[in-house]
Amino acid sequence: METKKGRPSVGLILLKVLLWLIAILLLLAAAFYVIPLTERADNAEVAGSESWMAGLSDDLYLSEITVPGTHDSATKYVQLAFFSKCQSKTIGEQLQSGYRYLDIRLGADGDRLKLMHGFTNCKTGALPWSEPLYLEDVLADCYAFLDANPSETILFAVKQEHGEESIGEFESLLKGYIDADPNRWFVSANLPTLGESRGKVVLLRRWEGSLGVPLIWEDQGGHDDVSLNTVSAEQGTYTLWVQDRFCYGVDDKWTAFENGIAGSETGADSAAIQFLSTKGTLAYGHPYFFAKKLNPWLMKMILPDHTGWIVVDFASAPLAEHIYSTNF
Numbered sequence: 001m002e003t004k005k006g007r008p009s010v011g012l013i014l015l016k017v018l019l020w021l022i023a024i025l026l027l028l029a030a031a032f033y034v035i036p037l038t039e040r041a042d043n044a045e046v047a048g049s050e051s052w053m054a055g056l057s058d059d060l061y062l063s064e065i066t067v068p069g070t071h072d073s074a075t076k077y078v079q080l081a082f083f084s085k086c087q088s089k090t091i092g093e094q095l096q097s098g099y100r101y102l103d104i105r106l107g108a109d110g111d112r113l114k115l116m117h118g119f120t121n122c123k124t125g126a127l128p129w130s131e132p133l134y135l136e137d138v139l140a141d142c143y144a145f146l147d148a149n150p151s152e153t154i155l156f157a158v159k160q161e162h163g164e165e166s167i168g169e170f171e172s173l174l175k176g177y178i179d180a181d182p183n184r185w186f187v188s189a190n191l192p193t194l195g196e197s198r199g200k201v202v203l204l205r206r207w208e209g210s211l212g213v214p215l216i217w218e219d220q221g222g223h224d225d226v227s228l229n230t231v232s233a234e235q236g237t238y239t240l241w242v243q244d245r246f247c248y249g250v251d252d253k254w255t256a257f258e259n260g261i262a263g264s265e266t267g268a269d270s271a272a273i274q275f276l277s278t279k280g281t282l283a284y285g286h287p288y289f290f291a292k293k294l295n296p297w298l299m300k301m302i303l304p305d306h307t308g309w310i311v312v313d314f315a316s317a318p319l320a321e322h323i324y325s326t327n328f
Contacts, residue, residue: 036081037126039288040088041295042316049098049317052324054151058195062202063238063271065194066303067155068323069101069311070094071277074115074133077123083284084117086277086291086313092141098320100154101273101309102142105161106135106174113173116161135177139201143184146199153186153197155309157215159206171209178203178211187212190237191271215240222247222281229256230263230272241265241272241308246279250293253278257294261307272308287313295319 008016056065072086073094087094091102107116113135115122123130124137142154160170178185186192186202191213203212214235222245230243243260245253257276264272276294279285291313298312299319303326310323 033081033126033128036085036288039085039314041291041314042318044316044318046098046317046321049320050096050145051149051151052098052321052327053100053153053194053198056194056327058193058198060194061191061268062153062155062194062197063191063266063308064268064306066305066307066323066326067101067309068099068315068320069103069155069157069273069309070099070315071103071275071311071313072117073099073102073104074122074138075117077126077130077133078117079120079123082286084120086117086287088314090141091138092145094315095142095145095152095154097315097317098324099315100152101311102154102156103311104135104138104156104158106158106170107160107162108165108170108173109134111173111176112136113177119162135174139177142201143181146184146201150199153194153199154201155204156201157204157206158212167207167209170207171211175211189213191268217242217244220244220246222252226252226255227259229259238269238271239265241270242275244273244275246275246277247281248278249280250278250290253290254294254297257298258301261304264308266306266308273311274308275311277311277313298322 070087073091075084075086076088076090078084089097105116106113115133115138122133124133146152178187184201186197186200192202204215205212206215217231217233217240220231229245230241233240241264243256245256248256257274260274266272276298277287278290279287280290295312295314299322305326307326312319
C-alpha cells in the first residue's frame with residue numbers, strides 16, 4: 001500500500017520492519033540452537049573403552065596415569081549453544097567412551113546445584129524449554145557407570161562457576177550430595193592410588209576450601225608471549241602442572257599443547273593437566289571450530305608415556321583410546 005504521493009504507508013513500513021525482525025530472530029535461532037545440533041564428534045565406538053582401567057596396577061597414583069578428559073563436560077545441551085557447547089556426548093556417554101576426567105561447573109539454584117557454562121545453564125535436552133541439568137542427574141549417570149564398571153574411577157573436577165554464594169555455602173551444598181551416598185566418594189586431600197579409588201568418584205576441588213583433593217590454578221587465558229604455556233602450582237601434598245591457554249588461536253594453541261606436555265612433570269607427587277580446548281582470541285568463541293581442527297592433530301600425535309590428564313572438546317571414543325592406550 002502506498003500514499004497518494006507514491007511513498008510507502010506507515011503500515012507497509014512497519015510490516016517490513018517486522019519481517020526483518022523475524023528474519024533476524026530465525027537466523028539467531030539457527031546459530032544458537034539449530035547449527036550446534038549438527039556439530040558432533042565421531043560416534044564410532046571402541047570395544048573395551050568402558051573398562052580400560054581394569055588393566056592397570058592398583059599401585060599407580062592417578063597422577064601417574066594418562067587419563068582422557070572432557071572440558072565443560074555437561075554442555076551437550078546448553079543455552080547459547082553456538083558459543084557454549086563443548087561436547088556432543090552426555091556425561092554417561094563420555095564415560096562409556098573412555099573419558100575419566102570430568103570438568104564439572106556448578107551454580108546454586110536454591111538448595112540444589114545445577115550444571116553451568118559461564119552464565120548459561122546446561123539442560124537435559126535440546127529444546128529451549130528443556131529442564132536445567134542438576135548435579136543429581138549427573139551423579140546418577142556416574143553411579144550407574146561405576147556400578148557396571150567397578151574397575152574404573154571418575155576424576156570429578158568441580159568448579160564454582162556462577163553465583164554469589166560464599167565458598168562455605170557452596171561447599172555445604174556440595175557436601176549434601178556427597179553425604180547422601182558417602183561410600184561412593186573419595187574426598188581426602190591427598191591424591192589417591194587407583195586401588196584406593198576404583199569404583200569411586202574422586203573429588204578434585206577447584207576452590208579454596210577443605211573438601212577433596214585441591215586442584216587450583218589461576219585462569220591462564222592467552223598471552224602476548226605464546227612461549228608461556230605450562231604453569232606449576234603447589235597444592236600442599238603435590239605439585240600441579242597446568243596448560244590451559246583457552247584464548248589462543250589454532251596454531252598457538254597446538255604449540256602450547258605440545259610445549260605443555262614437554263614442560264610438565266608427572267609422578268606420585270606431581271600431576272599434569274593439558275587442555276586442548278580453546279575458544280580463540282575473540283570475546284566469544286565457537287568451540288567446535290577449534291576442536292574439529294585440533295582433535296585430528298592429536299589423533300596423529302605420538303603421545304609420550306606419562307603425559308598426564310588430557311582434556312578435550314567434542315570428545316570421541318577413538319580419541320579417548322588414543323590417549324589412554326599410552327598406559328599399556
